[in-house]
Amino acid sequence: xxxxxxxxxxxxxxxxxxxxxxxxxxxxxxxxLVYETYxxxxxxxxxxVLVCHALSGHHHAAGYHSAEDRxxxxxxxxxxxxxxxDTNHFFVVSLNNLGGCHGSTGxxxxxxxxxxxxxxxxxxxxxxxxxxxxxRLADRLGIDCWAxxxxxxLGGMQAMRWALLYPTRLRHCVVIASAMRLxxxxxxxxxxxxxxxxxxxxxxxxHYLARNTVPAKGLALARMVGHITYLSDDAMADKFGxxxxxxxxxxGGEEPAEFQVQSYLRYQGNQFSGSFDxxxxxxxxxxxxxxxxxxxxGDDPVAAFREASCAFLVLSFxxxxxxxPSRSREIVDALIAADRPVTYAEIEANEGHDAFLMPIPRxxxxxxxxxxxxxxxx
Amino acid sequence: xxxxxxxxxxxxxxxxxxxxxxxxxxxxxxxxLVYETYxxxxxxxxxxVLVCHALSGHHHAAGYHSAEDRxxxxxxxxxxxxxxxDTNHFFVVSLNNLGGCHGSTGxxxxxxxxxxxxxxxxxxxxxxxxxxxxxRLADRLGIDCWAxxxxxxLGGMQAMRWALLYPTRLRHCVVIASAMRLxxxxxxxxxxxxxxxxxxxxxxxxHYLARNTVPAKGLALARMVGHITYLSDDAMADKFGxxxxxxxxxxGGEEPAEFQVQSYLRYQGNQFSGSFDxxxxxxxxxxxxxxxxxxxxGDDPVAAFREASCAFLVLSFxxxxxxxPSRSREIVDALIAADRPVTYAEIEANEGHDAFLMPIPRxxxxxxxxxxxxxxxx
Numbered sequence: 001x002x003x004x005x006x007x008x009x010x011x012x013x014x015x016x017x018x019x020x021x022x023x024x025x026x027x028x029x030x031x032x033l034v035y036e037t038y039x040x041x042x043x044x045x046x047x048x049v050l051v052c053h054a055l056s057g058h059h060h061a062a063g064y065h066s067a068e069d070r071x072x073x074x075x076x077x078x079x080x081x082x083x084x085x086d087t088n089h090f091f092v093v094s095l096n097n098l099g100g101c102h103g104s105t106g107x108x109x110x111x112x113x114x115x116x117x118x119x120x121x122x123x124x125x126x127x128x129x130x131x132x133x134x135x136r137l138a139d140r141l142g143i144d145c146w147a148x149x150x151x152x153x154l155g156g157m158q159a160m161r162w163a164l165l166y167p168t169r170l171r172h173c174v175v176i177a178s179a180m181r182l183x184x185x186x187x188x189x190x191x192x193x194x195x196x197x198x199x200x201x202x203x204x205x206x207h208y209l210a211r212n213t214v215p216a217k218g219l220a221l222a223r224m225v226g227h228i229t230y231l232s233d234d235a236m237a238d239k240f241g242x243x244x245x246x247x248x249x250x251x252g253g254e255e256p257a258e259f260q261v262q263s264y265l266r267y268q269g270n271q272f273s274g275s276f277d278x279x280x281x282x283x284x285x286x287x288x289x290x291x292x293x294x295x296x297x298g299d300d301p302v303a304a305f306r307e308a309s310c311a312f313l314v315l316s317f318x319x320x321x322x323x324x325p326s327r328s329r330e331i332v333d334a335l336i337a338a339d340r341p342v343t344y345a346e347i348e349a350n351e352g353h354d355a356f357l358m359p360i361p362r363x364x365x366x367x368x369x370x371x372x373x374x375x376x377x378x
Numbered sequence: 379x380x381x382x383x384x385x386x387x388x389x390x391x392x393x394x395x396x397x398x399x400x401x402x403x404x405x406x407x408x409x410x411l412v413y414e415t416y417x418x419x420x421x422x423x424x425x426x427v428l429v430c431h432a433l434s435g436h437h438h439a440a441g442y443h444s445a446e447d448r449x450x451x452x453x454x455x456x457x458x459x460x461x462x463x464d465t466n467h468f469f470v471v472s473l474n475n476l477g478g479c480h481g482s483t484g485x486x487x488x489x490x491x492x493x494x495x496x497x498x499x500x501x502x503x504x505x506x507x508x509x510x511x512x513x514r515l516a517d518r519l520g521i522d523c524w525a526x527x528x529x530x531x532l533g534g535m536q537a538m539r540w541a542l543l544y545p546t547r548l549r550h551c552v553v554i555a556s557a558m559r560l561x562x563x564x565x566x567x568x569x570x571x572x573x574x575x576x577x578x579x580x581x582x583x584x585h586y587l588a589r590n591t592v593p594a595k596g597l598a599l600a601r602m603v604g605h606i607t608y609l610s611d612d613a614m615a616d617k618f619g620x621x622x623x624x625x626x627x628x629x630g631g632e633e634p635a636e637f638q639v640q641s642y643l644r645y646q647g648n649q650f651s652g653s654f655d656x657x658x659x660x661x662x663x664x665x666x667x668x669x670x671x672x673x674x675x676g677d678d679p680v681a682a683f684r685e686a687s688c689a690f691l692v693l694s695f696x697x698x699x700x701x702x703p704s705r706s707r708e709i710v711d712a713l714i715a716a717d718r719p720v721t722y723a724e725i726e727a728n729e730g731h732d733a734f735l736m737p738i739p740r741x742x743x744x745x746x747x748x749x750x751x752x753x754x755x756x
Contacts, residue, residue, distance in 0.1 A: 023629045023630070024629075024630065024631070025629070025630035025631070124634060181620065182620075183611055183614065183615055184611075184614035184615050184617070184618040184619060184620065184637070184639045185606060185609075185611045185614045185615075187620070187637050187639050187640065188602075188606045188614065188639050188640075188643055189606065191602075191637075191639070191640045191643055192599065192602050192603055192606070192643070195595075195599055195602070195644075196574060196577075196599055199574075199577075199578065199595040199596070199599060200577065201579055217573075217577040218577070221570065221573055221574055221577060221599075224566075224569075224570050224573070225570055225603065228563060228566045228567065228570070231563075233561055233562075233563045233699075236561065236562035236563045236566065237561055237562050237563075239562070240562040241562060242559065242560075242562065242565070242670065249668055249670065249673060251401045251403075251674075252401070252402065252403035253402070253403070256502060256664075257668060259562070259565050259569075259667065261562045261565050261566050261569070262565065262566075262569045265566055265569055265570070266573075286634075289637065290627055290635060292620065292627065295627060296629075321611075321699075
């Protein structure tokens with residue numbers, strides 16, 4: 001365990017019995033959210049930061065669940081004492097989103113109407129549904145206004161939607177490696193991921209829990225597709241190049257050659273398919289595809305951001321081709337045109353989209369400096 | 379049928395009974411190649427151009443098979459009277475490579491040793507095996523020296539290998555949208571395609587012909603992955619944007635939204651899986667992965683190209699991210715360092731890797747101008 005860690009943390013659970021009307025028109029009569037907190041809420045309740053997770057994330061963003069835990073939470077590089085989101089000063093809330101598979105109500109939960117797991121019948125979700133459910137969690141925790149709502153990728157979409165839906169409930173919005181909506185290419189990669197899952201006979205039209213099957217290969221394939229797109233071409237070249245894991249490329253080589261990158265991808269895919277729910281993956285990718293910040297503002301992002309009253313930090317990474325810097329600049333341009341305060345930086349980084357999870361010095365320095373400004377006003 | 383077409387063409391078949399020793403160490407005792415020719419061989423036999431096909435290509439590169447044919451051959455934009463490879467002047471040979479599934483000996487052919495289809499037992503092939511088998515076809519046709527060997531993508535790899543293995547048998551080498559070897563990212567996409575095929579229960583470890591099954595979904599997925607990587611982000615944005623095919627993104631929309639790009643990908647995948655052989659797809663992607671022009675020259679492409687004695691044309695396309703212009707520039711740099719004559723152009727084109735099949739005016743003009751120089755020496 002690192003000395004700069006938040007240490008051992010224990011997930012908490014909040015149950016909400018007030019029905020939640022969803023964007024799809026359906027209603028969840030009750031739901032639970034699993035969350036963690038790091039740091040201490042000050043007496044003014046003004047130092048709370050909400051962390052929104054990305055596609056495959058969850059509530060465990062920082063620290064360890066036990067002394068034996070080998071790996072910390074997924075954003076431990078950015079959350080902790082002395083880190084960009086400094087837990088000596090901030091009270092950080094990180095939850096597993098509705099529809100998730102790490103403890104919050106989702107497709108693997110029991111549908112009270114049937115007594116069986118929801119499976120594919122869990123309602124379709126949009127980013128705004130997460131925001132509304134997060135607002136209720138804020139109510140429960142007594143947080144009227146977040147010092148900042150922060151997220152990378154799909155998490156950044158939640159942060160932006162917060163700024164439009166609850167303009168008086170956040171002072172800062174931090175949007176990292178995100179976009180106002182996906183491109184056709186993004187949607188295409190998500191579609192392949194979904195089809196890989198759905199083509200697996202173990203998927204059983206989503207009823208795999210009831211049938212006691214697992215769409216393991218399909219989910220592994222889906223993850224592999226995602227994984228390639230989160231890395232840059234350069235990062236993969238640096239990490240693997242054309243190194244062989246086994247066999248030989250010599251003429252007459254008897255054992256067929258296998259590249260390191262092949263076995264790495266298979267390993268990543270299999271790890272993921274053992275720990276993630278296929279219906280949740282489909283649900284999350286659809287929420288990504290459907291997100292369109294300015295759709296109901298006449299497709300005018302300037303009009304959309306005029307709803308906001310917070311300040312913005314927007315960050316992008318030079319080799320991120322899934323959510324490229326040009327997508328972030330579109331956000332920045334709209335914010336400027338809407339007269340909103342915005343700070344923008346494009347970080348030079350080799351790691352592609354995954355850079356937002358990495359300890360890149362300039363990234364941590366810029367992010368930390370901005371959060372110090374946020375802190376000053378708490 | 380366009381007036382500038384080579385018209386109706388009839389595939390021909392050549393049988394080779396002399397055993398072919400393959401790079402993998404195995405031997406094919408006999409094989410057949412299906413090919414087409416366009417134009418007329420001159421009396422000096424000096425005007426022959428070999429066209430090498432890419433991953434999913436075949437012998438039918440130009441013209442029509444019947445008056446009812448709706449679509450011409452895959453490279454009809456570049457081959458025909460008055461086109462870059464002008465059939466008023468050149469005698470063009472286009473074959474289905476060994477291991478293919480359009481008539482040449484490959485996994486769907488009968489293994490004479492067993493009387494059953496080869497299936498997954500067909501020998502693994504390298505680019506050099508294709509070159510050797512093409513050289514025998516040249517012998518059969520009485521072509522001692524090609525005016526040019528031409529190919530895009532995997533076809534360009536064959537053209538480069540020709541220049542090293544048979545330096546006296548070609549005067550020009552045309553390498554379009556290609557690379558001296560794949561990057562880790564390229565290999566990763568191929569790996570996903572193969573795994574999608576292999577995960578399909580219909581694949582039956584490659585014995586689907588014997589079992590009377592078809593890995594249709596797996597092959598469709600493989601094609602979809604490839605297809606996305608052949609298009610640029612911009613091209614997909616222009617073609618589909620976020621247009622919906624059905625449903626609505628309105629709040630409370632009852633029918634789930636489906637994007638145009640989703641149904642397009644599915645259509646492309648299904649079309650392909652009905653017309654291509656899964657074992658061939660695996661074999662071809664492995665030949666791509668294993669190709670490494672300079673491996674046996676101490677990983678020194680300059681040393682490799684010193685074997686060549688022909689002139690080179692290298693072309694790349696600005697938005698091609700599967701075989702990016704920087705990969706072509708590596709070829710050009712090595713050729714210059716090896717003192718080989720080389721002409722290079724990077725064509726501005728929105729179409730990504732697929733641009734090499736498209737009628738982009740500057741591309742056709744540059745390619746045609748170079749081929750006129752080739753013609754002058756015939």
